[in-house]
Amino acid sequence: MSSEDFIIRQYRNRIRKRVLSTMLVGLILSVLVFLDIQVGSSSIAFKDLVDAVLKGPAGGSSASFIVWExxxxxxxxxxxxxxxxxxxxxxxxxxxxxxxASPYTLGVTAGASFGAAIAITTGFALFGQIWLGVSLAALVMALTVSAFIFYLGSKRSLTATTLILVGVIMNFFFQALQQYLQYRASPEIAQIISGWTFGNLQRSSWISAGVS
Incomplete structure (x- = not known):
């Protein structure tokens, strides 16, 4: 077997393993999603769950409401x-x-949290919806931090290690600004900022799923 044939064979084996791994992960994810929908404070029987999914949001039963809403x-x-x-x-x-490397180490996440904290503190709303204003402010700040890092990497020719160090500095910087906002805000606003930072799925809706 030539070296070229050996490389091609190795490449095909790697692709086959990746496909099988993807299929296995997809199967496990499907099972977990099914269990997540079925199990909860109000457990739903398998038959009722299938009926609720097939009938859609207009099923009229309590199971349909729990599943779809x-x-x-x-x-x-x-x-x-x-x-x-x-x-x-x-x-x-x-x-x-x-x-x-991750959005946390480069300061992108901290910048987004700071933008959201500003919107929550000032009551910024978009089309009368505060959650839209908060999401927009977080997105703008995340893009601003990303653009700054891109500028440093392209114009200043910084190495990847240096960029990560800059990102860590920005991460602590924006975290400090957010902590200052929480310190100056009322207890109610500070709790909202903290809840937004940690994340909460209890208020999830089809709109939030679409925005995500």
Whole structure:
């Protein structure tokens, strides 16, 4: 066997393993999603769950209401947010060529949290919806931090290690600003900021799932 044939064979084996791994992870994820929808404070029997899914939101039963108005929006929001975080981590690790890099280490997450804290403190709303204003402020700050890091990497020719160090500094900087806002805010506002930072799926809806 020539070296070229050996490389091709190794490549095909690697692709086959990745496909099988993806299928296995997809199967496990499907089972977990099903269990997440079925199990809860009000357990739903398998037959009732299937009927609720097939009949849709207009099923009229209590199981349909629980599945379509509470559990499915929460589940899909969790899936989309998790996939987005994974994709963000993959992109940053690829760009910096560092397996330990993430939106947290580069300060992007801290910048987004600070933007959300500003919107919550000032009561900024978009189209009369505060949650839209908070999401927009977080997105703008995250893009601002990302643009600054991109500028340092492209114009100042900083290495990946230096960029990560800059990101760590920005992370602590924005965290300090957010802590200052929470200190100056009322207890109610500070609690909202803290809840937004840690995340909460209890208020999930189909709108939040679509935005995610």
């Amino acid at each position: 509470i559990r499915l929006p929460m589940t899909f929001t969790c899936l989309f947010v998790g996939a987005s975080l994974s994709l963000a981590g993959l992109l940053i690790q690829t760009i910096t060529n560092n397996p330990l």
